[in-house]
Amino acid sequence: xxxxxxxxxxxxxxxxxxxxxxxxxxxxxxxxxxxxxxxxxxxxxxxxxxxxxxxxxxxxxxxxxxxxxxxxxxxxxxxxxxxxxxxxxxxxxxxxxxxxxxxxxxxxxxxxxxxxxxxxxxxxxxxxxxxxxxxxxxxxxxxxxxxxxxxxxxxxxxxxxxxxxxxxxxxxxxxxxxxxxxxxxxxxxxxxxxxxxxxxxxxxxxxxxxxxxxxxxxxxxxxxxxxxxxxxxxxxxxxxxxxxxxxxxxxxxxxxxxxxxxxxxxxxxxxxxxxxxxxxxxxxxxxxxxxxxxxxxxxxxxxxxxxxxxxxxxxxxxxxxxxxxxxxxxxxxxxxxxxxxxxxxxxxxxxxxxxxxxxxxxxxxxxxxxxxxxxxxxxxxxxxxxxxxx
Amino acid sequence: xxxxxxxxxxxxxxxxxxxxxxxxxxxxxxxxxxxxxxxxxxxxxxxxxxxxxxxxxxxxxxxxxxxxxxxxxxxxxxxxxxxxxxxxxxxxxxxxxxxxxxxxxxxxxxxxxxxxxxxxxxxxxxxxxxxxxxxxxxxxxxxxxxxxxxxxxxxxxxxxxxxxxxxxxxxxxxxxxxxxxxxxxxxxxxxxxxxxxxxxxxxxxxxxxxxxxxxxxxxxxxxxxxxxxxxxxxxxxxxxxxxxxxxxxxxxxxxxxxxxxxxxxxxxxxxxxxxxxxxxxxxxxxxxxxxxxxxxxxxxxxxxxxxxxxxxxxxxxxxxxxxxxxxxxxxxxxxxxxxxxxxxxxxxxxxxxxxxxxxxxxxxxxxxxxxxxxxxxxxxxxxxxxxxxxxxxxxxxxxxxxxxxxxxxxxxxxxxxxxxxxxxxxxxxxxxxxxxxxxxxxxxxxxxxxxxxxxxxxxxxxxxxxxxxxxxxxxxxxxxxxxxxxxxxxxxxxxxxxxxxxxxxxxxxxxxxxxxxxxxxxxxxxxxxxxxxxxxxx
Numbered sequence: 001x002x003x004x005x006x007x008x009x010x011x012x013x014x015x016x017x018x019x020x021x022x023x024x025x026x027x028x029x030x031x032x033x034x035x036x037x038x039x040x041x042x043x044x045x046x047x048x049x050x051x052x053x054x055x056x057x058x059x060x061x062x063x064x065x066x067x068x069x070x071x072x073x074x075x076x077x078x079x080x081x082x083x084x085x086x087x088x089x090x091x092x093x094x095x096x097x098x099x100x101x102x103x104x105x106x107x108x109x110x111x112x113x114x115x116x117x118x119x120x121x122x123x124x125x126x127x128x129x130x131x132x133x134x135x136x137x138x139x140x141x142x143x144x145x146x147x148x149x150x151x152x153x154x155x156x157x158x159x160x161x162x163x164x165x166x167x168x169x170x171x172x173x174x175x176x177x178x179x180x181x182x183x184x185x186x187x188x189x190x191x192x193x194x195x196x197x198x199x200x201x202x203x204x205x206x207x208x209x210x211x212x213x214x215x216x217x218x219x220x221x222x223x224x225x226x227x228x229x230x231x232x233x234x235x236x237x238x239x240x241x242x243x244x245x246x247x248x249x250x251x252x253x254x255x256x257x258x259x260x261x262x263x264x265x266x267x268x269x270x271x272x273x274x275x276x277x278x279x280x281x282x283x284x285x286x287x288x289x290x291x292x293x294x295x296x297x298x299x300x301x302x303x304x305x306x307x308x309x310x311x312x313x314x315x316x317x318x319x320x321x322x323x324x325x326x327x328x329x330x331x332x333x334x335x336x337x338x339x340x341x342x343x344x345x346x347x348x349x350x351x352x353x354x355x356x357x358x359x360x361x362x363x364x365x366x367x368x369x370x371x372x373x374x375x376x377x378x379x380x381x382x383x384x385x386x387x388x389x390x
Numbered sequence: 391x392x393x394x395x396x397x398x399x400x401x402x403x404x405x406x407x408x409x410x411x412x413x414x415x416x417x418x419x420x421x422x423x424x425x426x427x428x429x430x431x432x433x434x435x436x437x438x439x440x441x442x443x444x445x446x447x448x449x450x451x452x453x454x455x456x457x458x459x460x461x462x463x464x465x466x467x468x469x470x471x472x473x474x475x476x477x478x479x480x481x482x483x484x485x486x487x488x489x490x491x492x493x494x495x496x497x498x499x500x501x502x503x504x505x506x507x508x509x510x511x512x513x514x515x516x517x518x519x520x521x522x523x524x525x526x527x528x529x530x531x532x533x534x535x536x537x538x539x540x541x542x543x544x545x546x547x548x549x550x551x552x553x554x555x556x557x558x559x560x561x562x563x564x565x566x567x568x569x570x571x572x573x574x575x576x577x578x579x580x581x582x583x584x585x586x587x588x589x590x591x592x593x594x595x596x597x598x599x600x601x602x603x604x605x606x607x608x609x610x611x612x613x614x615x616x617x618x619x620x621x622x623x624x625x626x627x628x629x630x631x632x633x634x635x636x637x638x639x640x641x642x643x644x645x646x647x648x649x650x651x652x653x654x655x656x657x658x659x660x661x662x663x664x665x666x667x668x669x670x671x672x673x674x675x676x677x678x679x680x681x682x683x684x685x686x687x688x689x690x691x692x693x694x695x696x697x698x699x700x701x702x703x704x705x706x707x708x709x710x711x712x713x714x715x716x717x718x719x720x721x722x723x724x725x726x727x728x729x730x731x732x733x734x735x736x737x738x739x740x741x742x743x744x745x746x747x748x749x750x751x752x753x754x755x756x757x758x759x760x761x762x763x764x765x766x767x768x769x770x771x772x773x774x775x776x777x778x779x780x781x782x783x784x785x786x787x788x789x790x791x792x793x794x795x796x797x798x799x800x801x802x803x804x805x806x807x808x809x810x811x812x813x814x815x816x817x818x819x820x821x822x823x824x825x826x827x828x829x830x831x832x833x834x835x836x837x838x839x840x841x842x843x844x845x846x847x848x849x850x851x852x853x854x855x856x857x858x859x860x861x862x863x864x865x866x867x868x869x870x871x872x873x874x875x876x877x878x879x880x881x882x883x884x885x886x887x888x889x890x891x892x893x894x895x896x897x898x899x900x901x902x903x904x905x906x907x908x909x910x911x912x913x914x915x916x917x918x919x920x921x922x923x924x925x926x927x928x
Contacts, residue, residue, distance in 0.1 A: 225796045229780065229787050237773035242733065243764060244784040245753035 014351055022347030026340040033335060044328075051322035052315035058322070060203040064274060065286075065321075066314025068093065070211035071266025072292025073299065073306040075127075078218060079259035081301045082235040084252055088134060088149030090289025091156030092127040092260040096267025098163065099126025101171060101185070101278040104192035104271065112191040119192065119268050120210075127264015128257040130156060135256025139249040145256065153289065160280035171278045185278035194272035207269030211310075214262065215303040222303070231255065263289065286317070294341050313337065427490025429454040429617040430475065430506065430586045435484035437470050444470035447484065448643050450636040452586070452617050454489075457608055459620045459628040459649075461661055462638035463859035465817075465829035468621045471638070472588050475619075476508040477501035488586070507579025508588040511595070513571050515563045522546040522559040525578045549581050554610050556603070569600030576607060586617045593627055594857060605631050623661070623859040625654045637661050662861045669867050670892040671874070673912040677711035677895050681744075683759075683847045683879035684730065689739035690903075691729045699725040701903040702739065707848060707879040712870070714894030714911070715883040718923050722903035723883045724765060727852045730881065731755050731762035744847050756785055759847035761878075763837050763854050767830075771837035774826035778818055779807035781825050782840050806843075814839040815865060831862025838869050842878075849873055852883045867893065887919065901925050 031041035072089040079086035103122035134148035163169040165183045173179045173186045194206040222228040234241040299305035320333025428451035437445040445467045452458035473479040477495030488504045522543040546559040557573045637644040637660040644660045684707040693699030700722045707713045728734035735750030743758040764770040772781045807821035814835045855863040898908045899922040
């Protein structure tokens with residue numbers, strides 16, 4: 001019989017070993033899945049490694065997938081830290097893309113830095129406005145933000161389709177006859193494309209660097225500022241926060257808005273760094289918003305860890321797309337992500353509990369111990385047991 | 391109130407009762423003579439946690455048929471010892487014996503199997519399930535496949551009958567009072583054939599009448615040859631129910647005494663380590679002359695359930711004065727305290743602090759100089775999962791020197807926390823210790839520390855000593871008296887009438903949301919206060 005017991009003390013090495021062990025466990029479980037689907041795990045892992053990091057251009061395209069995950073990961077991390085459950089990163093990213101592409105189109109002809117800045121601001125603003133809806137509802141009307149933010153994802157997705165497919169909107173390209181038949185978005189001017197950083201054959205998109213900067217800034221805010229202190233208290237003990245005179249409702253609304261702004265920045269980066277056009281299908285295909293929640297959870301809501309985790313999950317996603325085909329089903333990468341998340345969460349439980357084998361009965365008393373040595377007259381050595389007889 | 395009545399043990403009939411069963415006195419003699427084994431014995435138990443030694447070579451032995459009290463202040467190591475005896479913790483040193491046999495528990499299951507049951511202070515019941523289902527949960531005597539509610543109910547009813555535990559096996563847990571829920575917990579232990587029952591602060595959640603029922607069950611159990619280990623820090627009830635008492639202090643055994651051979655005073659001294667005379671306020675005749683810090687004019691407020699819980703209350707508190715508010719729980723005292731501290735909006739009337747009107751905003755109340763010690767100190771007064779240092783600046787983090795611009799200066803905060811811990815005697819390894827690891831008394835000292843560090847004009851203290859042990863009560867009272875002598879006006883809300891009478895210059899009595907009368911503490915008529923609290927006219 002196997003049972004689970006709470007750990008009495010946590011050894012010093014455990015917090016470091018557990019995450020590594022979880023990843024190894026995930027690899028083993030995935031290998032079983034691969035074997036069952038008649039793939040050779042070793043070659044598959046090699047292929048994944050190759051197409052994520054080694055092959056020509058692989059590293060650069062890993063950055064392409066990591067960038068939006070970095071933003072949606074930060075989006076989830078900042079809100080979840082305060083126990084505000086923003087599940088709407090997906091929709092907020094769409095809205096950021098709408099805002100940024102709108103700004104890019106509207107400001108065509110202006111100097112590139114102006115357009116770039118406007119796109120960043122417009123993307124953040126659009127994401128923030130979108131997340132402020134569930135944020136304000138939660139703060140002032142006590143609605144459940146999980147439901148509202150989730151449902152707004154669908155609204156945002158439909159809004160994207162409406163802009164490009166179902167209306168003659170500002171974003172839609174109506175200049176050519178073919179575009180009227182096959183709806184597409186207007187292309188942004190080259191001056192609206194964000195610069196990338198080329199080092200040693202590697203292309204790092206500006207968005208990723210901005211994301212790293214945002215993560216650092218966020219960590220600073222959390223660790224060093226009054227605002228971070230308030231976030232901690234509000235998240236951990238809302239009643240104490242109110243008692244301490246903190247504006248808890250305002251803080252919830254602001255954190256929600258900030259969270260949406262990060263996702264919106266991710267949407268802006270999708271337009272500025274990669275797409276240069278508002279493309280509903282492209283944005284929705286990868287569900288970066290939902291994967292961002294996984295990223296945040298794996299990073300335990302730590303902004304700097306989000307950078308690392310988004311890069312790793314980005315690599316996995318990249319490999320998945322690169323290998324996708326008859327030999328490599330598209331769902332496999334999703335399954336791997338799920339297995340990794342599951343293993344890491346399970347690992348955290350094991351860090352606090354341990355599995356014990358054996359019968360759940362009272363251990364037999366040790367022979368020779370029972371009765372014979374129980375000498376009551378002596379009392380217990382070293383103990384001032386004062387028996388006061390009545 | 392109930393404590394008052396219990397202070398002098400209404401001993402005679404009780405003592406007679408236990409003499410009939412015989413066990414305590416004889417048992418004590420026999421153990422000393424080295425004959426039969428104790429039902430449960432701990433020998434030289436040592437358990438360390440990071441930064442503290444919770445138990446250091448703790449020993450005691452409870453005989454069969456005996457109520458053995460474990461008496462000690464909060465943090466004396468009683469709960470740790472119980473956790474060890476029920477298999478939740480493993481001791482680093484020492485041994486446990488059950489009926490003379492050495493045992494080593496790897497989990498609570500092992501302890502159950504050895505016949506040890508525990509009733510925790512916070513019940514572990516499933517509210518949406520019936521009594522019978524809770525009792526058999528995880529421990530059905532039958533096969534797991536054949537589970538019929540009927541047979542389980544019958545089985546549980548039979549056990550309840552055998553031990554005279556009055557409870558309906560079909561009732562849902564959420565329908566039961568706390569006293570009844572406790573009976574379910576006891577029943578759960580008995581169903582698992584526990585012969586040794588550990589009760590952790592069992593009276594903390596009970597109403598006065600329910601305490602008597604509990605004690606009756608305890609006596610029936612021991613009359614039947616069972617053993618009850620009664621963990622408490624309350625002297626009066628230990629004197630009422632225990633046969634022998636083992637006193638713990640700071641993780642060590644101080645001694646075991648027979649109830650018949652000791653007095654509450656002697657036990658208090660063993661428990662605290664010195665003579666305890668709780669400090670009292672010397673009524674201050676001149677207080678009324680000094681400026682008013684708090685004035686309530688016809689204040690009304692809604693309760694949590696909507697109805698009006700506070701009705702047209704008018705009161706003044708002067709500088710350096712302690713105004714005690716007496717009343718049975720639930721007569722508007724909590725609403726009163728919350729309105730003054732801004733946590734609850736008033737529906738009518740005015741709340742003025744030093745001439746400034748405040749309403750419905752905790753921040754405004756804080757800025758006006760209102761400090762508040764809330765009833766729910768762990769959930770509201772502190773953030774338990776944060777370190778002491780953060781909690782020390784719970785309200786003052788907004789201002790210099792703790793923050794400068796948007797930045798919080800953690801070094802200044804840490805130094806401030808160390809100073810407050812020292813000044814208010816908050817016992818913990820250091821400012822980084824998480825507050826939830828502190829004992830109740832230390833949490834309350836921490837709340838007082840962060841409130842009084844702000845130099846308030848008014849302190850609203852709600853049940854500030856509720857649930858604390860004697861040593862902590864002593865400390866809290868001294869802090870309150872010290873604050874009053876520095877000129878802080880104090881509104882002391884307490885359900886403990888003795889405390890209100892001993893600590894106040896004036897006493898206001900509340901009934902059904904109204905202040906029915908205000909007396910000078912110097913010439914208060916206790917009987918009349920009692921009548922007013924109960925809603926009587928004169």
